[in-house]
Structures are given as structure tokens and as C-alpha cells.
Amino acid sequence: MNSAPAHLPRTAGALREAGHTPRGVKTELHENLLAALRSGRDPWPGIVGFSRTVLPQLERALLAGHDVVLLGERGQGKTRLLRTLAGLLDEWAPVIEGAELAEHPLEPITPASIRRAAELGDDLPVAWLHRDQRYTEKLATPDTSVGDLIGDVDPVKVAEGRSLGDPETIHFGLVPRAHRGIVAVNELPDLAERIQVALLNVMEERDIQVRGYTLRLPLDVLLVATANPEDYTNRGRIITPLKDRFGAEIRTHYPLDVAAEVDVVRQEADLVAEVGEPLLEVLARFVRNLRESQVVDQRSGVSARFAVAAAETVAAAALRRSAITGEEPAVARPVDLDAVPAVLRGKIEFEPGEDGRETEHLVHLLRRAVAETARDRFAGVDLAPLANAVADGHLVATGERVRGRELLESLPELPVLHEVAHRAGAAEDDSPGRIAAAVELALESLYLARKLAKDADGTTTVYGP
Numbered sequence: 001m002n003s004a005p006a007h008l009p010r011t012a013g014a015l016r017e018a019g020h021t022p023r024g025v026k027t028e029l030h031e032n033l034l035a036a037l038r039s040g041r042d043p044w045p046g047i048v049g050f051s052r053t054v055l056p057q058l059e060r061a062l063l064a065g066h067d068v069v070l071l072g073e074r075g076q077g078k079t080r081l082l083r084t085l086a087g088l089l090d091e092w093a094p095v096i097e098g099a100e101l102a103e104h105p106l107e108p109i110t111p112a113s114i115r116r117a118a119e120l121g122d123d124l125p126v127a128w129l130h131r132d133q134r135y136t137e138k139l140a141t142p143d144t145s146v147g148d149l150i151g152d153v154d155p156v157k158v159a160e161g162r163s164l165g166d167p168e169t170i171h172f173g174l175v176p177r178a179h180r181g182i183v184a185v186n187e188l189p190d191l192a193e194r195i196q197v198a199l200l201n202v203m204e205e206r207d208i209q210v211r212g213y214t215l216r217l218p219l220d221v222l223l224v225a226t227a228n229p230e231d232y233t234n235r236g237r238i239i240t241p242l243k244d245r246f247g248a249e250i251r252t253h254y255p256l257d258v259a260a261e262v263d264v265v266r267q268e269a270d271l272v273a274e275v276g277e278p279l280l281e282v283l284a285r286f287v288r289n290l291r292e293s294q295v296v297d298q299r300s301g302v303s304a305r306f307a308v309a310a311a312e313t314v315a316a317a318a319l320r321r322s323a324i325t326g327e328e329p330a331v332a333r334p335v336d337l338d339a340v341p342a343v344l345r346g347k348i349e350f351e352p353g354e355d356g357r358e359t360e361h362l363v364h365l366l367r368r369a370v371a372e373t374a375r376d377r378f379a380g381v382d383l384a385p386l387a388n389a390v391a392d393g394h395l396v397a398t399g400e401r402v403r404g405r406e407l408l409e410s411l412p413e414l415p416v417l418h419e420v421a422h423r424a425g426a427a428e429d430d431s432p433g434r435i436a437a438a439v440e441l442a443l444e445s446l447y448l449a450r451k452l453a454k455d456a457d458g459t460t461t462v463y464g465p
Contacts, residue, residue, distance in 0.1 A: 004092055004128035012105040013122025015094055022104045024220050025089070025134075025180050026065040032088045033062055044084050047077065048267060049260035050252070054081070057250045062088075066247025067203055067223045069188065069238070075303020076252040077264075078226040079137075082184045085224065086135035093134060093180060097127035100172060101179045101217075102134065109179070109217050112168055134181030138174055140191040146198045149173045151210045170210050175202055180220050188225040189236035196239045199223070203245040254291060254304065258284045264304050269311040273318035273330035276437055278377055278424050282337065283310045285369035290348065295361050300349040309347065310340050320400070327403045331433035334440045335398045335461060337366060367448055374445030377423050383442055385416045387451045391465035396443060399460035404436030411439070 009015040023031075036043040037059070044055055054070075058081070061068050070078040095102045099113045105126045108114045117124050138149070146152070154171035175183055185191070201207055203223055207216045225246070227238060243249070255261040261284035262277070269275075287307040290296050314332045317339040322330030341362035350358055389412055390396060396410045411417065417439055418428060424438030443463045446452040455462045 004130075008092060008126075008128050009094070010126050011122060012117070012120075012124035012126060015105055015126055016122070020094065020106070022107050025182070025222050026062075028090060029062050029085070029088050029222065030065060032090070033059060036088070043088060044081070045087065046267065047081055047084060048263045049255040050077070050081070053256075054250060054252050057248070061248035061250065064247060067245065068248045068250060069225045069227060069243075069246045070250050070252050071227050071229055072252030073228060073254070073299075073301030073303075075301060075305045076254055077304065078252050079184075079186055081252070082182075082224050082226065083135065083137075085182050085184075085222075086131050089131040089134055089182070091131055092128045093131070094126050095129050095180075097125035101176055102129055102181065103179065109219075134178070135184070136174060136178040136181060137184045137186065139186045140188050142190060142192055144191055144195055146195055147171075147173060149175050149195065150198050150202075150208050151176060153210075175199075175221060175223075176208055176217060176219060178221050179217075182222045182224060185223070185225040188227050189238050191236070193236075193239050196242050200241055200245065203242070254302075255284075258288065261287060261304075261307060265307045265311045268304075268308045269315075271312060271315040273315040273322065273332055274434075275311055275315050275318070275332040276425060276434065278373055278438070278441055279314060279332050279334065279337070280311060281373045281376075282334075282366075282369045283307050283314070283340075285372050286310065286340075286366050289365040289369055290362075293361065293365060295351055295354050295357075297349040297351055302348065306344060306347050309344055313339050313343050317400075324401055325403045327405070327433060329431060329433065331404065331431065331437055333398065333404070333433070333437040334370065334444050335400070337370070341366060370441070370444055371448045374441055374448075378420065378442060378445065381416065381419050381423060383416065383420075383446055383451075385414050386411075386420075386439075386442060387446050389414060390443070390446075390452055390463055396463045397460055398436075398440055398443075398463075401459060404431070404433035407436045408432055408439065 009018050009020070033043055047055065058068065070081065072078055093102070094105055096105050096108060096113050096116070099110070101110055103109055103113050105117070105124055108117045151170050151173040153169055157169040157171070201209055202219060202221070206219050208219060255264055258281060262280045265280055265283060284307060287302055287310070290302045290306070291298065296302065314336045317336035318332035319330045321336065322328060341359050345358050345362060348358070350361070354361065394411050396407060398407055420442045421428065421430070421435045421438045424441060426434040426438050443452065447454045447463060453464050455464065
């Protein structure tokens, strides 16, 4: 974290002379969002697939000053979206230096800070808080207590000589410490109902109550939360009074098309080898097939993280093959897709009665995704010359010990191979690995169309008549 710029005021008096005017966090978000929209700047960097659905709703909620709950299945980017809210805050915000809460120097709210401000006047020291430090995130768990969220009596302060009735014996919880910032609660329904009650005052009256204290702190926070639709009836629920206090409930969703799914994978995956666009499309279609399958528990959902993990697995398989064969650069080929079902089977929840058939279903849906991608990529291309060449005795072997160059040398010079490579995004002078990946996709599509046979022995796969 860079230190605050030196030119910023360091006392309350200097802050006042600079013409600084306190404004609430919701006003700050409102004005900064409007400025971004007017200038054409994207307020939501890294968010893919929500531009026409979720983001307009969220922008309207922020402009209205509403607290927000995002409702959607796992892996839809809810948390990622909430974290981008910090980018709409001012880069630096003034706070009272040494104060327990992030209080504005011109508007202190705790008894200790009010007393300091009265004693020091314009000499009250000012520190500056970066926007990233004004976003607070809490994963709701059943063992979360009111003390964690709101606060509780600090026995150490009592032991120091303060009386139990002194408000300064309170140790503030997460929400008060997020004063003048954003509080995000992930999986809100997992919070015990009696704990959710503690948030009612925060959301409506904008204050906190700790045990029997009469302390009233006018908190300035934006409360946002995430929840799974099933949580309303299964693991837990958001209590009705709390739901009523959220100004906006916004439904999220998985990417609506293959292109958006590919964009998510390309953005999020840490690939250790090159994975071409066609294979990313295969994985995107694979995930979409899983989300439509009747054998998969759709209440649990199929997370976008599945596609990301699948791409990383395919890249790892390509890197391993490259290490074994010595072929550089490491480029993924369709044969590397075989690693996906076995490795990622545990990330999917299947319907009851499908025990023992999980891998069979995954392999079937993956093959369907390969066929759909090849049909889309090679539409209008006559692959018959390639099928005839294989039928005439040019058997093609692929596998973890077969280089791309060896695969290409198995086939005669055919004009259709250049067209196949072009359709798959490879140029004629590209590495043999990239061209082999395109040719192998065409061979696999011919096999799935029952125009070629395929024989696999575990390490080597041979395409033949």
C-alpha cells in the first residue's frame, strides 16, 4: 500500500482550509459512479457477462443509496462483483489519526474522538485511508457472534480501571470498524437468525447497540451481502425484517453465451501452457452442457470455477506432455481434454441414483462439447479428404508421448489441413503443436461423426478407418 501523498492536509484545520466537505459513503459512491458513467469509464473492471443484466440493476441501487443483496448460485462472481465496489470510493479519505474507528476529522462520533477534537481543535491530527482499506468482507458462519459483528465489553479495558458503564470499555466489532466504508457479508443466510437481528439497527437506524449501553453511534456504512437462492429454505434463511431492510435484491447468473464463458476462463485461469481458442470453447460448451444436464444437481449449480479449473488442468496436461516429448512450446491438444473428467469429477454434485456413472456422464457431455465446437469451427469445410486419407492407410497416432510434428507427418499434404488450421486460429507458419491441435480437433470430430474409428490403449490413441 503506497503512503498517502505528502500534499494532503495533516490537521483538521488544514483540512477545513482546503475546503474539504464531509460526505456520506453512499453519497460518495453515488457521485463517483455518475462521474464514471458520464466519462465513459468502466466502473466494473474484470466483471464479464453482466453488462446488460446485473450491472444496470446494481448501478440503479447505488444511485438510489440502497443496501444490496446479490442472490445467485455458487461461482457466479458475486463476491468478485462486490469487491469492485471499492473502486468507486475516493482514493484517499481523511480519518482521525489514532482513532479506533475511521472517523472523519470534522465529524467525530465516538466519545473519545469527540473529546480529542474539542481539546485539540484545528490541531487534531489527520491520517489518510486508502480506498482498499475501506472495504471489509466477512464470511458468515454459524459460529459468528454479535460481538464479532457489532462489539462487546473488553475485559482488558475494564481491568485497566474503567467502570462497566463506561462506553469506552466497548471493543467494537467488524461493522463499526467499517465506518465510512463498505461491509460485505458473504453467505448471509448462514448467519444464525439471532445474529441477523443485530444488523437490524445498523441497516435502518444506522446505529449500534452493545449489551445494555446507551451508546449511540451514527454509523455511515453501505451493507452488501450475497446469498444462494436455496439458502432461503435449506441451510438457513434471511429473516424477513432483514430482507425488508435491503433496498435492492439482485439476481446474478452464469455467463449467458459461450463467448462470455470463454472470456471468464481467459481472465481467471492461470495457464501453464498455451490453450487455444477452440479448446477454451470446448470447455465453455462443456460447462454449459453440465448446467443443462438432468443428471447434475442444478440447485447446487456448476460454478464458473469449474471451467477455470478445467482449463488449468488441460494446460497442465499439455505441459506434462511437452516435458515428456521435449516439444516446445507446450500447446494443448484435444487429447489433453481426457484429463478433465477424472480430475474434476468431485467438483460436480450429481442427482441421487447416478452413483458410479459420474465419469460416464462427464465423458459424454465433453464429447458433445467437442462435436459442437468442431461443427461451429469447421462449418462449410469438407473434411472428406482428411477422412479418405486416413482410410487409405495414413493412420494418425496421438497421445502424451506423441509430438505435434509426428502427428502431422502421419498425413499427406492436403489443402484441407491448411483450411482446418486457419479455422482453428493457426497460421501456416505456426509451430507444429498449434497446427497439430487444429488437425486433431478435426480428426476427433470425424470420429464423433462416425466417419473414423479410434483405438486407445491408455497412453496412445490411433485414428483409423
